[in-house]
Amino acid sequence: xxxxxxxxxxxxxxxxxxxxxxxxxxxxxxxxxxxxxxxxxxxxxxxxxxxxxxxxxxxxxxxxxxxxxxxxxxxxxxxxxxxxxxxxxxxxxxxxxxxxxxxxxxxxxxxxxxxxxxxxxxxxxxxxxxxxxxxxxxxxxxxxxxxxxxxxxxxxxxxxxxxxxxxxxxxxxxxxxxxxxxxxxxxxxxxxxxxxxxxxxxxxxxxxxxxxxxxxxxxxxxxxxx
DNA sequence: GGCTGATCATAA
DNA sequence: TTATGATCAGCC
Numbered sequence: 001x002x003x004x005x006x007x008x009x010x011x012x013x014x015x016x017x018x019x020x021x022x023x024x025x026x027x028x029x030x031x032x033x034x035x036x037x038x039x040x041x042x043x044x045x046x047x048x049x050x051x052x053x054x055x056x057x058x059x060x061x062x063x064x065x066x067x068x069x070x071x072x073x074x075x076x077x078x079x080x081x082x083x084x085x086x087x088x089x090x091x092x093x094x095x096x097x098x099x100x101x102x103x104x105x106x107x108x109x110x111x112x113x114x115x116x117x118x119x120x121x122x123x124x125x126x127x128x129x130x131x132x133x134x135x136x137x138x139x140x141x142x143x144x145x146x147x148x149x150x151x152x153x154x155x156x157x158x159x160x161x162x163x164x165x166x167x168x169x170x171x172x173x174x175x176x177x178x179x180x181x182x183x184x185x186x187x188x189x190x191x192x193x194x195x196x197x198x199x200x201x202x203x204x205x206x207x208x209x210x211x212x213x214x215x216x217x218x219x220x221x222x223x224x225x226x
Numbered sequence: 227g228g229c230t231g232a233t234c235a236t237a238a
Numbered sequence: 239t240t241a242t243g244a245t246c247a248g249c250c
Binding site: 231237 | 250
Protein backbone atom coordinates (compact mmCIF):
# COMPACT_ATOMS: atom_id res chain seq x y z
CA UNK A 1 0.00 0.00 0.00
CA UNK A 2 1.39 3.43 -0.92
CA UNK A 3 1.91 5.80 1.97
CA UNK A 4 0.25 8.70 0.20
CA UNK A 5 -3.09 7.57 -1.10
CA UNK A 6 -5.03 9.58 -3.66
CA UNK A 7 -8.75 9.92 -3.19
CA UNK A 8 -10.77 7.06 -4.67
CA UNK A 9 -12.43 7.82 -8.00
CA UNK A 10 -15.81 6.30 -7.25
CA UNK A 11 -17.80 4.31 -4.73
CA UNK A 12 -16.73 0.99 -6.12
CA UNK A 13 -13.06 1.82 -5.75
CA UNK A 14 -13.59 3.15 -2.25
CA UNK A 15 -15.41 -0.01 -1.24
CA UNK A 16 -12.70 -2.18 -2.80
CA UNK A 17 -10.04 -0.33 -0.84
CA UNK A 18 -12.00 -0.63 2.38
CA UNK A 19 -12.48 -4.34 1.88
CA UNK A 20 -8.84 -4.76 0.95
CA UNK A 21 -7.75 -3.61 4.40
CA UNK A 22 -10.22 -5.96 6.10
CA UNK A 23 -8.32 -8.48 8.18
CA UNK A 24 -5.28 -6.27 8.67
CA UNK A 25 -4.32 -5.39 12.20
CA UNK A 26 -3.98 -1.72 13.03
CA UNK A 27 -0.33 -2.31 13.76
CA UNK A 28 0.20 -3.69 10.27
CA UNK A 29 -1.77 -0.84 8.76
CA UNK A 30 0.22 1.77 10.66
CA UNK A 31 3.49 0.21 9.57
CA UNK A 32 2.44 0.16 5.92
CA UNK A 33 1.33 3.78 6.08
CA UNK A 34 4.43 4.75 8.06
CA UNK A 35 2.28 6.18 10.81
CA UNK A 36 3.83 5.96 14.28
CA UNK A 37 1.86 4.05 16.89
CA UNK A 38 0.67 6.15 19.82
CA UNK A 39 2.76 5.65 22.96
CA UNK A 40 -0.37 5.40 25.12
CA UNK A 41 -3.31 3.96 23.13
CA UNK A 42 -5.79 4.96 25.83
CA UNK A 43 -4.95 8.57 25.11
CA UNK A 44 -5.26 8.16 21.36
CA UNK A 45 -9.00 7.67 21.01
CA UNK A 46 -9.25 8.79 17.42
CA UNK A 47 -6.22 6.89 16.22
CA UNK A 48 -7.98 4.01 14.52
CA UNK A 49 -10.41 6.31 12.74
CA UNK A 50 -7.61 8.48 11.42
CA UNK A 51 -5.59 5.46 10.40
CA UNK A 52 -8.49 4.13 8.33
CA UNK A 53 -8.97 7.58 6.82
CA UNK A 54 -5.39 7.58 5.64
CA UNK A 55 -5.57 4.05 4.39
CA UNK A 56 -8.56 4.89 2.22
CA UNK A 57 -7.35 8.28 1.01
CA UNK A 58 -9.90 10.37 2.88
CA UNK A 59 -9.55 14.12 2.93
CA UNK A 60 -8.72 14.47 6.59
CA UNK A 61 -10.51 16.18 9.43
CA UNK A 62 -12.14 19.00 7.51
CA UNK A 63 -15.67 20.40 7.85
CA UNK A 64 -16.76 18.53 4.74
CA UNK A 65 -17.41 14.89 3.88
CA UNK A 66 -14.38 12.63 4.15
CA UNK A 67 -14.70 11.92 0.45
CA UNK A 68 -15.92 15.28 -0.77
CA UNK A 69 -16.03 14.33 -4.43
CA UNK A 70 -18.19 11.32 -3.67
CA UNK A 71 -20.26 12.92 -0.91
CA UNK A 72 -19.40 10.04 1.38
CA UNK A 73 -18.76 10.16 5.11
CA UNK A 74 -16.42 7.59 6.65
CA UNK A 75 -17.21 6.09 10.04
CA UNK A 76 -15.47 3.33 11.91
CA UNK A 77 -17.80 1.06 13.86
CA UNK A 78 -16.19 -0.46 16.95
CA UNK A 79 -17.41 -3.96 17.76
CA UNK A 80 -16.55 -6.60 20.34
CA UNK A 81 -15.51 -10.11 19.39
CA UNK A 82 -19.13 -11.19 19.06
CA UNK A 83 -19.80 -8.39 16.61
CA UNK A 84 -21.75 -6.25 19.05
CA UNK A 85 -21.38 -2.49 18.54
CA UNK A 86 -19.58 -1.08 21.55
CA UNK A 87 -19.98 2.65 21.10
CA UNK A 88 -22.26 5.28 19.69
CA UNK A 89 -21.18 7.08 16.52
CA UNK A 90 -20.48 10.80 16.52
CA UNK A 91 -22.28 12.60 13.70
CA UNK A 92 -21.73 16.33 14.13
CA UNK A 93 -21.98 19.10 16.66
CA UNK A 94 -25.40 20.53 17.45
CA UNK A 95 -26.11 24.13 16.43
CA UNK A 96 -27.17 25.24 19.89
CA UNK A 97 -27.34 28.95 19.09
CA UNK A 98 -29.27 28.43 15.88
CA UNK A 99 -31.33 25.48 17.00
CA UNK A 100 -34.65 27.29 16.58
CA UNK A 101 -34.02 27.91 12.90
CA UNK A 102 -32.47 24.55 12.06
CA UNK A 103 -34.45 22.44 9.65
CA UNK A 104 -33.90 18.81 8.85
CA UNK A 105 -33.69 19.37 5.11
CA UNK A 106 -30.56 21.49 5.40
CA UNK A 107 -29.20 19.98 8.58
CA UNK A 108 -25.64 18.67 8.81
CA UNK A 109 -27.06 15.48 10.33
CA UNK A 110 -28.99 14.70 7.18
CA UNK A 111 -26.06 15.67 4.97
CA UNK A 112 -23.57 13.53 6.87
CA UNK A 113 -25.81 10.50 7.00
CA UNK A 114 -26.93 10.67 3.37
CA UNK A 115 -24.12 8.33 2.34
CA UNK A 116 -21.80 6.62 4.82
CA UNK A 117 -19.02 4.11 4.48
CA UNK A 118 -19.00 2.07 7.67
CA UNK A 119 -15.78 0.23 8.42
CA UNK A 120 -16.13 -2.28 11.22
CA UNK A 121 -13.15 -2.33 13.58
CA UNK A 122 -12.34 -4.60 16.49
CA UNK A 123 -12.52 -2.79 19.81
CA UNK A 124 -12.78 -5.50 22.43
CA UNK A 125 -10.73 -5.18 25.61
CA UNK A 126 -10.34 -8.96 25.57
CA UNK A 127 -8.41 -8.68 22.31
CA UNK A 128 -4.86 -7.38 22.73
CA UNK A 129 -4.54 -3.97 21.13
CA UNK A 130 -1.82 -5.11 18.82
CA UNK A 131 -4.02 -7.93 17.53
CA UNK A 132 -7.15 -5.91 16.79
CA UNK A 133 -8.16 -5.87 13.15
CA UNK A 134 -10.14 -4.04 10.55
CA UNK A 135 -13.35 -5.89 9.76
CA UNK A 136 -16.04 -5.70 7.10
CA UNK A 137 -17.04 -2.52 5.27
CA UNK A 138 -20.32 -1.45 3.75
CA UNK A 139 -21.87 1.61 2.16
CA UNK A 140 -25.12 2.81 3.61
CA UNK A 141 -27.87 5.33 2.94
CA UNK A 142 -31.03 5.64 4.99
CA UNK A 143 -34.16 4.27 3.36
CA UNK A 144 -37.34 6.34 3.55
CA UNK A 145 -38.47 4.78 6.79
CA UNK A 146 -35.10 5.25 8.45
CA UNK A 147 -34.81 8.81 7.27
CA UNK A 148 -38.22 9.50 8.76
CA UNK A 149 -36.99 8.07 12.06
CA UNK A 150 -33.83 10.18 11.99
CA UNK A 151 -35.80 13.24 11.04
CA UNK A 152 -38.28 12.74 13.87
CA UNK A 153 -35.45 12.39 16.37
CA UNK A 154 -33.66 15.40 14.95
CA UNK A 155 -36.73 17.57 15.13
CA UNK A 156 -37.48 16.49 18.68
CA UNK A 157 -33.93 17.14 19.85
CA UNK A 158 -33.28 20.35 17.97
CA UNK A 159 -36.73 21.50 18.93
CA UNK A 160 -35.86 21.00 22.58
CA UNK A 161 -32.69 23.02 22.17
CA UNK A 162 -34.51 25.72 20.25
CA UNK A 163 -37.06 25.95 23.04
CA UNK A 164 -34.26 26.42 25.54
CA UNK A 165 -34.85 23.09 27.28
CA UNK A 166 -31.13 22.68 27.63
CA UNK A 167 -31.19 20.36 30.61
CA UNK A 168 -34.21 18.36 29.51
CA UNK A 169 -32.63 17.37 26.22
CA UNK A 170 -30.20 14.79 27.54
CA UNK A 171 -28.77 11.60 26.06
CA UNK A 172 -31.88 9.59 26.96
CA UNK A 173 -33.92 11.37 24.33
CA UNK A 174 -34.17 10.09 20.77
CA UNK A 175 -34.56 6.60 19.35
CA UNK A 176 -31.75 6.56 16.79
CA UNK A 177 -30.11 9.93 17.35
CA UNK A 178 -29.14 11.31 20.71
CA UNK A 179 -27.48 14.47 21.98
CA UNK A 180 -24.44 14.14 24.21
CA UNK A 181 -21.82 16.52 25.54
CA UNK A 182 -19.08 17.18 23.05
CA UNK A 183 -16.19 19.21 24.25
CA UNK A 184 -12.71 19.19 25.61
CA UNK A 185 -14.14 18.53 29.07
CA UNK A 186 -17.02 19.50 31.34
CA UNK A 187 -15.67 23.01 31.82
CA UNK A 188 -16.32 24.02 28.21
CA UNK A 189 -19.37 26.20 27.66
CA UNK A 190 -20.98 27.98 24.77
CA UNK A 191 -23.63 30.67 24.50
CA UNK A 192 -27.22 29.49 24.34
CA UNK A 193 -30.71 30.75 25.11
CA UNK A 194 -32.88 29.52 27.94
CA UNK A 195 -36.63 28.94 27.75
CA UNK A 196 -37.29 32.64 28.12
CA UNK A 197 -34.83 33.56 25.41
CA UNK A 198 -32.31 34.91 27.86
CA UNK A 199 -28.65 34.18 27.15
CA UNK A 200 -27.13 31.37 29.22
CA UNK A 201 -24.04 29.22 29.05
CA UNK A 202 -24.53 25.60 28.06
CA UNK A 203 -22.39 22.61 27.34
CA UNK A 204 -21.68 22.06 23.64
CA UNK A 205 -23.54 19.02 22.41
CA UNK A 206 -23.10 16.64 19.53
CA UNK A 207 -25.44 14.35 17.66
CA UNK A 208 -24.61 10.67 17.97
CA UNK A 209 -26.09 7.53 16.47
CA UNK A 210 -27.04 5.10 19.20
CA UNK A 211 -25.17 1.81 19.24
CA UNK A 212 -28.53 0.06 18.99
CA UNK A 213 -29.12 1.81 15.70
CA UNK A 214 -25.78 0.99 14.08
CA UNK A 215 -26.14 -2.51 15.45
CA UNK A 216 -29.32 -2.84 13.45
CA UNK A 217 -27.47 -1.63 10.35
CA UNK A 218 -24.86 -4.33 10.84
CA UNK A 219 -27.62 -6.84 11.20
CA UNK A 220 -29.30 -5.65 8.00
CA UNK A 221 -26.03 -6.11 6.19
CA UNK A 222 -25.85 -9.69 7.37
CA UNK A 223 -22.66 -8.97 9.28
CA UNK A 224 -23.73 -10.52 12.54
CA UNK A 225 -23.12 -14.04 13.63
CA UNK A 226 -26.47 -15.72 14.41
C1' DG B 227 -23.63 -4.88 30.94
C1' DG B 228 -25.52 -0.98 28.76
C1' DC B 229 -25.69 3.76 28.74
C1' DT B 230 -24.65 8.55 29.81
C1' DG B 231 -21.73 12.12 30.65
C1' DA B 232 -16.67 13.09 30.58
C1' DT B 233 -12.60 13.09 28.29
C1' DC B 234 -8.33 12.75 24.90
C1' DA B 235 -5.56 13.66 20.40
C1' DT B 236 -4.74 16.21 16.19
C1' DA B 237 -5.40 19.59 12.28
C1' DA B 238 -6.39 24.06 10.45
C1' DT C 239 -10.55 27.96 18.98
C1' DT C 240 -13.37 25.01 16.41
C1' DA C 241 -13.45 21.38 13.78
C1' DT C 242 -12.27 16.54 13.05
C1' DG C 243 -11.49 11.54 14.92
C1' DA C 244 -13.66 8.91 18.77
C1' DT C 245 -13.25 5.98 23.53
C1' DC C 246 -13.12 6.08 28.60
C1' DA C 247 -15.14 5.08 32.94
C1' DG C 248 -18.47 5.36 36.51
C1' DC C 249 -23.44 5.14 37.29
C1' DC C 250 -27.66 2.77 37.00
